[in-house]
Each structure stands twice: as C-alpha cells, then as structure tokens.
Amino acid sequence: xxxxxxxxxxxxxxxxxxxxxxxxxxxxxxxxxxxxxxxxxxxxxxxxxxxxxxxxxxxxxxxxxxxxxxxxxxxxxxxxxxxxxxxxxxxxxxxxxxxxxxxxxxxxxxxxxxxxxxxxxxxxxxxxxxxxxxxxxxxxxxxxxxxxxxxxxxxxxxxxxxxxxxxxxxxxxxxxxxxxxxxxxxxxxxxxxxxxxxxxxxxxxxxxxxxxxxxxxxxxxxxxxxxxxxxxxxxxxxxxxxxxxxxxxxxxxxxxxxxxxxxxxxxxxxxxxxxxxxxxxxxxxxxxxxxxxxxxxxxxxxxxxxxxxxxxxxxxxxxxxxxxxxxxxxxxxxxxxxxxxxxxxxxxxxxxxxxxxxxxxxxxxxxxxxxxxxxxxxxxxxxxxxxxxxxxxx
Amino acid sequence: xxxxxxxxxxxxxxxxxxxxxxxxxxxxxxxxxxxxxxxxxxxxxxxxxxxxxxxxxxxxxxxxxxxxxxxxxxxxxxxxxxxxxxxxxxxxxxxxxxxxxxxxxxxxxxxxxxxxxxxxxxxxxxxxxxxxxxxxxxxxxxxxxxxxxxxxxxxxxxxxxxxxxxxxxxxxxxxxxxxxxxxxxxxxxxxxxxxxxxxxxxxxxxxxxxxxxxxxxxxxxxxxxxxxxxxxxxxxxxxxxxxxxxxxxxxxxxxxxxxxxxxxxxxxx
Numbered sequence: 001x002x003x004x005x006x007x008x009x010x011x012x013x014x015x016x017x018x019x020x021x022x023x024x025x026x027x028x029x030x031x032x033x034x035x036x037x038x039x040x041x042x043x044x045x046x047x048x049x050x051x052x053x054x055x056x057x058x059x060x061x062x063x064x065x066x067x068x069x070x071x072x073x074x075x076x077x078x079x080x081x082x083x084x085x086x087x088x089x090x091x092x093x094x095x096x097x098x099x100x101x102x103x104x105x106x107x108x109x110x111x112x113x114x115x116x117x118x119x120x121x122x123x124x125x126x127x128x129x130x131x132x133x134x135x136x137x138x139x140x141x142x143x144x145x146x147x148x149x150x151x152x153x154x155x156x157x158x159x160x161x162x163x164x165x166x167x168x169x170x171x172x173x174x175x176x177x178x179x180x181x182x183x184x185x186x187x188x189x190x191x192x193x194x195x196x197x198x199x200x201x202x203x204x205x206x207x208x209x210x211x212x213x214x215x216x217x218x219x220x221x222x223x224x225x226x227x228x229x230x231x232x233x234x235x236x237x238x239x240x241x242x243x244x245x246x247x248x249x250x251x252x253x254x255x256x257x258x259x260x261x262x263x264x265x266x267x268x269x270x271x272x273x274x275x276x277x278x279x280x281x282x283x284x285x286x287x288x289x290x291x292x293x294x295x296x297x298x299x300x301x302x303x304x305x306x307x308x309x310x311x312x313x314x315x316x317x318x319x320x321x322x323x324x325x326x327x328x329x330x331x332x333x334x335x336x337x338x339x340x341x342x343x344x345x346x347x348x349x350x351x352x353x354x355x356x357x358x359x360x361x362x363x364x365x366x367x368x369x370x371x372x373x374x375x376x377x378x379x380x381x382x383x384x385x386x387x388x389x390x391x392x393x394x
Numbered sequence: 395x396x397x398x399x400x401x402x403x404x405x406x407x408x409x410x411x412x413x414x415x416x417x418x419x420x421x422x423x424x425x426x427x428x429x430x431x432x433x434x435x436x437x438x439x440x441x442x443x444x445x446x447x448x449x450x451x452x453x454x455x456x457x458x459x460x461x462x463x464x465x466x467x468x469x470x471x472x473x474x475x476x477x478x479x480x481x482x483x484x485x486x487x488x489x490x491x492x493x494x495x496x497x498x499x500x501x502x503x504x505x506x507x508x509x510x511x512x513x514x515x516x517x518x519x520x521x522x523x524x525x526x527x528x529x530x531x532x533x534x535x536x537x538x539x540x541x542x543x544x545x546x547x548x549x550x551x552x553x554x555x556x557x558x559x560x561x562x563x564x565x566x567x568x569x570x571x572x573x574x575x576x577x578x579x580x581x582x583x584x585x586x587x588x589x590x591x592x593x594x595x596x597x598x599x600x601x602x603x604x605x606x607x608x609x610x611x612x613x614x615x616x617x618x619x620x621x622x623x624x625x626x627x628x629x630x631x632x633x634x635x636x637x638x639x640x641x642x643x644x645x646x647x648x649x650x651x652x653x654x655x656x657x658x659x660x661x662x663x
Contacts, residue, residue, distance in 0.1 A: 007527060015527075015528050016525060016527060016528065017496055017523045017524060017525070017528055018523060018525065019452075019453045019522050019523060019546070019548070019570075020522075020525060020545070020546035020547065020548040020550075020551060020555075020559075020570065021548040021549070021550050021570060021573045021574075022550075023525050023550075023551070023555060024550045024551060024552045024555065025550065027552070163459060164449070164450070169450065170450075173450050173451075173452045176452045177452060177453075177455070177575045180453070180573060180574060180575060181573060181574040181575065182573075183550060183573045184550075184573070277501070278500075279497045279500060279501060280495075280496045280497045280500055280523070281450060281497060282450075282452070283523075285500075288497075290497070290501065292501075293471040293472060293498060293501070294472070294497045294498035294499075294500065294501030294502065295448065295449040295466065295497075295498070296449040296450050296497070
C-alpha cells in the first residue's frame with residue numbers, strides 16, 4: 001500500500017483534523033506541493049539550494065573508534081550535523097519556503113522547540129527575503145538562548161509562548177491560532193513529519209534526501225545494505241527521512257529512539273510511541289501521551305527538540321505494521337551519549353541525536369557481531385552546552 | 395426529532411431568531427454551570443452550548459483558553475459534564491449542544507460517547523477540529539442516537555466543501571464570522587451578512603453565526619440575516635469577572651438578557 005492515501009492517511013493514522021477555516025488552505029497547499037514536486041524547475045531549485053547553500057550531500061562517516069568501543073557494531077554516522085545551521089531541519093525549510101514563495105505568500109510562521117527548526121526557517125527566510133515569525137515556548141527560550149539570538153540576528157521575530165507547558169506543544173497551538181487568523185497571506189512551515197495532511201507527507205519527501213544519500217553511500221562503501229538504521233524520534237523528521245527510502249529493503253531493521261526523560265515509569269518522558277495511545281492533536285491522528293480523559297499530557301525531555309507529547313503519524317503506522325521498532329533512552333543516558341561521541345570521535349552531538357548514540361550501547365549487547373548501523377546524527381551539540389554542563393552536576 | 399430541531403421549528407413559526415449561549419463547563423465549577431444554565435433558560439436563551447475543556451484548545455482565543463484551564467484545574471471531565479447535563483434535564487428542556495475538541499470524544503469511543511451523550515440529554519455535538527471528511531464514524535454514531543452533528547462554514551470554505559458540509563450538518567450550521575480564533579471583538583466583518591445570505595440560498599438548514607460577537611448591536615445586525623447568533627467569549631468573560639461574587643448568577647443572567655433583547659423586540663425583522 002502506498003502511503004499516505006489521498007486524504008493523508010497512513011493506515012488508521014494521519015488525516016486532517018483542523019478548524020474549517022484551514023481546510024481550503026490545506027487543499028490548496030496539497031495541490032501546490034503535488035504540482036511543484038513534479039515540476040523540474042522547482043526540484044532543480046530545491047536540489048541546487050541543498051547542494052550549494054545547505055552543503056549536501058552530507059558525509060556518511062565510518063566511526064571507527066566508536067565501533068571499536070562497541071566491539072560488535074560497525075557504526076556509520078550520517079552527518080546531518082554538518083549542514084548549514086547545524087541540523088537536518090534545513091532540508092525541510094528550504095523546500096517549504098521555496099513553496100511559500102511560489103504560492104505568493106507574504107509571511108512565514110513556524111514553531112520551534114530546540115530552536116533548530118526556528119533557526120533553519122529564519123535562515124531560509126532571510127535568504128529568500130520573506131518575513132518570518134517563530135513561536136517558541138518561554139521555557140525553551142530560556143534553555144536554548146543561543147538559538148533565540150541566532151533567529152533574531154537573522155531578522156526573525158521570536159514570539160514567546162507562555163500558555164500551557166511553555167514548550168513545543170504550546171508553540172504549535174499558538175502557531176496554528178496565528179495561521180487560522182492570517183490564513184490568506186501566511187505560510188506555516190511545520191518543522192516535522194506531523195500536523196495535518198499534506199505536512200507529514202511533504203516533510204517526509206523533503207527529508208528523504210537523508211536516506212536516499214545514505215543508501216547510495218553505504219552501498220558504494222560496502223557493496224551491501226546496513227543491518228540497522230538508528231535515529232532519534234521526537235516528531236520524527238530525521239528518522240523518517242532516513243527510514244523511508246529503505247522501506248522496501250526488508251533486511252534493514254529500523255530503530256527509532258524516543259526520549260524516556262526521567263524514566264517511563266515516572267510519567268515524565270516524551271515516549272509517545274512507547275507509552276502513548278492513539279489520539280488527535282495538532283491536526284493529525286497518531287500515538288499521543290494523554291490522560292484517561294483524553295487530555296494531552298505535558299511531555300518531558302532534556303532535549304527540547306524531543307519534548308513533545310505526540311509523534312508523526314507515519315511512525316505510528318510503521319510501529320503498527322511492525323516495519324520499525326521504537327525504543328527509548330533517559331535524559332542521563334542521552335548525556336552519556338554526548339560524552340561518548342565527543343570523546344571517541346571528536347564530534348559533539350545535539351542532545352536529541354545523543355539519544356540515538358546512547359541506544360547503541362543497548363544494541364551492541366544484542367546485535368550479531370559485525371552488524372552494521374547507519375546512525376542519523378541529526379544535529380550538532382553547540383546549542384546544548386548550557387544544558388549539558390548543568391546536567392553533569394545533577 | 396430532537397430538541398434542537400424542534401426549537402428552530404418553533405422559532406420559525408414565531409419569526410424569531412435563536413440566541414445560543416456558550417459556557418465553559420466547570421468554570422468556575424460544574425455546580426455553577428448548572429445554575430447558570432438554569433438562569434439562562436429563565437432568561438430566554440434558546441440553546442446552550444457547553445464547552446468541554448481541553449488541554450490544547452487551538453481554535454480558541456485567550457478567554458476560553460483561560461476558562462478551559464481553570465475548569466481542568468478543578469477536575470472537570472467528560473463524565474462529570476454528562477452528569478451535569480443529566481441534572482439540568484431534571485428541570486429544563488432547553489436544547490444542549492456540547493462543544494468539544496475531538497480527542498476526548500475519540501478517546502472515549504465515538505459509539506459509547508454518542509450513546510451516553512444521548513442518555514444524558516445532550517442534543518448535539520460541535521467539534522471544531524473535526525471536518526466532515528474525518529467525521530464518518532461519529533456521524534453514524536450520532537444518527538443512531540438522534541444526536542445532531544453541527545458542522546462549520548467559514549469565510550474560506552470553498553463551494554464544493556460548503557455542499558458537503560451542508561449535507562452532513564444536522565441541528566444547525568455554525569457559520570464562523572471571521573478567519574480566526576474565538577474571542578470578543580467590536581463590529582462585524584464588512585462582507586459577513588452578504589456571505590451568510592449567500593450560504594442561506596444553498597440550504598434550508600438553520601445557519602447560526604458565532605465568533606467575535608459580544609454586543610447587542612452585533613446580535614441585532616447578524617440576526618437580520620442569520621437564523622441564530624452564538625455568543626461565547628463575552629459570556630465566559632462575564633463569568634470569570636464575577637467568580638467569587640454572591641450575585642454571579644444574576645449578574646451573568648442580566649448580561650445575557652441585554653444581548654438577547656434585540657432578538658425579542660418585534661422590530662428586528
């Protein structure tokens with residue numbers, strides 16, 4: 001079955017759950033994306049910017065010292081952290097802002113958690129000369145101060161969100177309220193494979209460049225396909241970008257790593273796939289952290305980019321059909337992951353990506369010796385220095 | 395025929411328009427919500443719209459967001475609200491519609507929810523984040539239980555969608571006055587009346603206008619075209635301002651009476 005279907009469903013997940021005011025707009029967006037994605041001129045502009053501006057292709061780097069540390073694993077890092085602005089997010093923002101310009105929109109809005117998507121949106125908006133406003137939870141503004149300064153320097157307006165949990169979930173609520181109000185001239189650049197159709201599909205298509213490159217690069221280096229793909233999952237865009245092009249490669253096992261925060265049992269985590277139930281939030285049906293009354297639970301993760309109670313609907317679908325496995329690691333384990341990669345490879349990963357790195361400790365214990373792994377190193381850790389330093393003293 | 399449909403029939407006979415009053419259930423408490431409903435019935439409110447508080451009310455402005463938060467803080471939930479509707483039904487036949495985001499209903503189970511809502515005395519459902527395309531299951535469950543499914547039209551709705559919405563809606567059609575979230579505003583959009591008039595040509599179902607309505611003059615002007623007027627945030631504001639005061643019920647009732655007055659004077663038509 002090809003997913004999503006015409007209405008944006010991935011099996012029983014996905015769809016469009018938004019106020020009526022947005023429905024006509026989503027229809028228009030879907031039509032424009034569908035046309036653009038088949039238009040050689042649009043594709044050429046997208047690919048040129050990815051190459052000349054963002055710095056693609058990124059390296060698939062064989063992490064030999066890390067592999068020796070694990071003994072049983074041969075680890076390859078897909079270096080999305082080497083991209084302009086320091087994370088995979090720019091693959092998507094280039095695609096969406098190009099589309100916004102093509103549709104004649106005058107203004108771009110975005111939500112951001114860690115600030116990486118906000119920075120990537122502000123960057124491309126500066127490049128393409130379009131007004132940009134970024135909604136960011138007040139708590140995230142405190143813990144990601146560096147990215148707030150970067151967005152402002154790039155000319156974007158950062159709008160603090162003080163409602164609810166003051167994190168990603170509420171900045172998305174606020175962005176949707178803005179969108180429904182300024183629907184005619186505003187383009188909402190969603191940062192992950194979530195939200196109403198066509199976003200999960202569109203963002204996946206933009207991010208699939210990660211997996212397409214990695215697959216070609218791995219084949220070229222080794223003459224075969226990897227045994228495992230490992231990536232962190234908040235909304236899940238870097239993971240879906242890596243996984244999707246391998247969907248039909250049945251021998252390749254996919255593992256998404258969610259944030260277990262202070263431990264799944266404490267209830268303070270962001271593991272929507274591991275501990276959530278099906279529900280509807282922010283325009284899509286997917287696994288969600290919620291109470292028995294169907295109220296959304298406030299998520300927790302040391303990594304602001306994973307601190308979200310939901311997940312992209314295609315991941316819920318992959319989990320349901322058994323195509324991918326979803327696991328989780330705690331805040332503490334993620335910090336260990338930062339140290340491990342920094343000391344073995346001289347690469348400081350973002351706290352988000354460090355969840356994936358840390359999971360390799362567990363995978364190494366059960367994997368067959370000699371197993372090969374492509375790990376998506378989705379972002380670099382400069383933005384997290386404050387959190388990592390304070391985390392050490394806990 | 396359920397109470398909402400009956401209500402519009404009897405209003406039509408009297409050549410009157412409906413006044414629909416919104417309350418966030420559980421703000422400041424479900425007990426007060428029941429008392430307010432009683433007072434609204436006495437004041438001549440035609441239909442009451444009870445808002446089920448949700449953690450992420452993305453179609454709502456600051457007023458209803460804050461009321462939802464207060465209601466959740468004091469433990470308000472869907473089963474509790476259904477019990478309150480049952481209590482209201484002991485002394486009132488005023489039509490009651492629940493306005494709820496989709497997730498609490500989905501999580502409850504659509505079939506169970508429709509059946510329990512009906513058993514409690516609920517007459518209709520209004521779900522702002524459930525477009526007709528995703529509503530097949532809920533519509534079937536509601537039809538089985540004679541619960542009306544109200545759907546929205548908005549200034550951005552295309553003609554093709556309007557047709558689908560008008561076909562699926564029962565009870566009434568909720569016309570959103572403007573692109574935006576709920577919240578009291580002054581004036582009415584310049585093209586609103588023309589757009590509602592246009593929509594009315596395409597359907598025999600009642601069309602009621604909501605979002606941004608907070609003053610008697612807005613009510614009067616909209617009622618010249620629409621079949622009903624919905625006031626939410628302005629009432630919720632008044633509830634919030636009077637919480638803790640002895641005369642809260644009377645004060646909110648008086649406010650609602652001033653909004654309702656233009657619909658009951660014989661000159662408005």
